[in-house]
Amino acid sequence: MPEWVKIVLTSEYTWAVAALVVAYVFTLVGIPVYTWLERRGAGFIQRRPGPNRRGPYGIIQAIADAVKLAVKEDVVPAAANKWLHAIAPMIVMTVALTTFAVIPWSGDFVLFGDTFRLQIADLNFGIIFILAISSMGVYGTALAGWSSNNKYSLLGGLRSGAQMVSYEISMGLAIVGLLLVFGTVRLSEMVFQQSGAIWYWGVFQAPLAFVIYMVASYAESNRVPFDLVEADSEIVAGYHTEYSSLRFGLFYMGEYVHMAVISVLTVVLFFGGWHIPWAQELFGPQPYAVLFPWLMFVLAIVFFLIGWDASLPKRRVHTKGNLIMSALMILAALGSVLAGGLYWTYDATNSIPWIASLAGVVTQLAVLGAKFAFFFWLFIWIRWTMPRFRYDQLMKLGWKVLLPLALLNICITSVLVLAGWL
Amino acid sequence: MGVKKINRPKQDWWERLYVFEMARGMSITLRHAVLSWVKPEHRPCYEYPEVRRPVAERFRGRHRIRQREDGSPSCVACYCCQTACPSNAIDIVAEESDDPKIEKRPKTFTINMLRCIFCGMCVEACPKDAIYMTHDYELADRSREQLRYGLEVLMKPEEGKD
Numbered sequence: 001m002p003e004w005v006k007i008v009l010t011s012e013y014t015w016a017v018a019a020l021v022v023a024y025v026f027t028l029v030g031i032p033v034y035t036w037l038e039r040r041g042a043g044f045i046q047r048r049p050g051p052n053r054r055g056p057y058g059i060i061q062a063i064a065d066a067v068k069l070a071v072k073e074d075v076v077p078a079a080a081n082k083w084l085h086a087i088a089p090m091i092v093m094t095v096a097l098t099t100f101a102v103i104p105w106s107g108d109f110v111l112f113g114d115t116f117r118l119q120i121a122d123l124n125f126g127i128i129f130i131l132a133i134s135s136m137g138v139y140g141t142a143l144a145g146w147s148s149n150n151k152y153s154l155l156g157g158l159r160s161g162a163q164m165v166s167y168e169i170s171m172g173l174a175i176v177g178l179l180l181v182f183g184t185v186r187l188s189e190m191v192f193q194q195s196g197a198i199w200y201w202g203v204f205q206a207p208l209a210f211v212i213y214m215v216a217s218y219a220e221s222n223r224v225p226f227d228l229v230e231a232d233s234e235i236v237a238g239y240h241t242e243y244s245s246l247r248f249g250l251f252y253m254g255e256y257v258h259m260a261v262i263s264v265l266t267v268v269l270f271f272g273g274w275h276i277p278w279a280q281e282l283f284g285p286q287p288y289a290v291l292f293p294w295l296m297f298v299l300a301i302v303f304f305l306i307g308w309d310a311s312l313p314k315r316r317v318h319t320k321g322n323l324i325m326s327a328l329m330i331l332a333a334l335g336s337v338l339a340g341g342l343y344w345t346y347d348a349t350n351s352i353p354w355i356a357s358l359a360g361v362v363t364q365l366a367v368l369g370a371k372f373a374f375f376f377w378l379f380i381w382i383r384w385t386m387p388r389f390r391y392d393q394l395m396k397l398g399w400k401v402l403l404p405l406a407l408l409n410i411c412i413t414s415v416l417v418l419a420g421w422l
Numbered sequence: 423m424g425v426k427k428i429n430r431p432k433q434d435w436w437e438r439l440y441v442f443e444m445a446r447g448m449s450i451t452l453r454h455a456v457l458s459w460v461k462p463e464h465r466p467c468y469e470y471p472e473v474r475r476p477v478a479e480r481f482r483g484r485h486r487i488r489q490r491e492d493g494s495p496s497c498v499a500c501y502c503c504q505t506a507c508p509s510n511a512i513d514i515v516a517e518e519s520d521d522p523k524i525e526k527r528p529k530t531f532t533i534n535m536l537r538c539i540f541c542g543m544c545v546e547a548c549p550k551d552a553i554y555m556t557h558d559y560e561l562a563d564r565s566r567e568q569l570r571y572g573l574e575v576l577m578k579p580e581e582g583k584d
Binding site for chain 1: 441444447448450451452454455456457458459462464465466467469
């Protein structure tokens with residue numbers, strides 16, 4: 001192996017950049033996929049196809065929407081506070097993106113004697129950082145509502161302020177319950193403590209905290225059933241009524257990034273992050289490296305099925321996009337088979353340790369991604385199922401149900417931890 | 423007028439827990455989502471430009487003026503349809519016919535499709551059964567002028583028929 005590959009692989013900067021790339025894939029690169037998934041999911045739930053024209057399976061539609069937003073006129077109301085009006089969408093987007101800095105994407109892996117981890121910043125106050133940053137998001141929506149100088153926007157901003165503050169408390173207290181169990185606020189350590197049997201996962205250690213956290217985080221993200229902030233049947237579009245063009249686009253994208261943050265955080269806090277339950281017991285000392293060829297074969301089958309489906313004539317015609325998609329998918333399937341097969345034949349898990357480490361990281365990312373995908377789908381699924389809460393119901397749920405429950409949860413968990421049962 | 427009393431059904435404690443009823447609702451939506459994914463032919467949708475919705479026999483689309491054996495319009499320029507038209511969409515200019523058996527024929531026969539409300543009164547009024555309404559409904563065009571259909575447009579056969 002040439003010397004420079006070793007230097008690159010053992011450089012801290014390589015893995016910092018790799019963690020950044022992973023974070024970007026989950027946020028900015030993911031946004032078109034998320035919006036496509038939302039519209040397609042909405043369509044399927046409502047028994048219609050959803051966007052299926054632009055590109056294979058309509059996946060280019062999101063990019064077309066983005067281009068449409070970018071070339072639209074950027075209208076700023078004459079009576080608006082120009083400075084705050086401009087800065088509000090930036091706050092929303094920045095806040096949503098910043099929280100990704102502390103997410104641990106993989107476990108520790110050893111390359112030529114050095115230990116690395118895919119995490120941008122392993123802060124020892126990780127979860128507190130996330131709570132602190134994500135509660136800044138309320139400034140974005142409240143300022144957007146106020147600076148637009150529009151009564152509907154103002155109502156939306158007010159609602160957002162009241163709602164975010166109410167549910168922030170329950171969310172924080174639910175996480176306190178979890179902290180009692182784990183005894184740490186460092187996110188990577190919380191994930192490490194969830195290895196082994198499935199009942200070490202946060203959701204089984206603190207089930208009540210999980211329910212409260214889920215409800216509160218849905219309220220934080222301002223989505224159905226807590227979308228009173230933009231409630232289109234009551235207050236036009238709430239805080240972003242007076243926004244157009246890419247400023248509206250920032251709000252829109254910020255919402256999806258926020259959903260991604262909450263999904264990742266749910267996985268990391270409650271569902272074992274990148275862990276597979278009983279991994280060590282089932283697959284030996286290097287479970288993720290052992291599973292790598294299996295992951296590749298499963299991926300190959302998935303790619304092949306997508307490619308096969310894309311090659312079938314849609315609506316009695318073959319479109320060029322579908323055929324390109326099909327060819328790419330078949331190539332990806334072949335590549336996966338090749339990677340898995342080479343790994344298998346050379347027995348890389350035991351004979352080439354650095355390849356085994358990298359393979360383990362890939363598998364861990366895939367496990368995290370699969371869990372993440374479920375929680376992201378849950379957002380979409382709930383949005384197209386639930387009706388919106390009334391404002392008094394929202395406040396009642398926040399203050400009279402979730403807050404006492406969170407306090408009760410802390411009491412119970414403290415007793416259990418003191419008794420040594422957790 | 424007394425106050426109308428609505429007896430709303432009382433929710434029991436199970437329903438007021440909300441979470442389980444929510445799960446029930448979500449199972450219904452998931453069933454619909456999976457069904458429309460694995461059985462796209464069961465979606466109540468038409469993939470429009472490729473697949474067109476069949477219209478009812480009595481559907482009132484674009485007008486058509488019938489022709490005689492020799493290809494001339496059956497219309498005798500009696501102005502019945504123009505008189506019957508509630509939206510003043512029809513404009514006929516009559517002239518003397520060459521055929522001694524027929525008194526008049528339309529010199530121009532214009533229907534302004536932007537005014538037409540597709541009510542079918544012209545068809546009811548026509549004594550010669552010369553005008554009827556086809557099943558063509560894709561009538562978009564690029565200018566107002568092109569939407570003033572003259573005789574040659576109105577005598578075009580129906581799409582996919584004749």
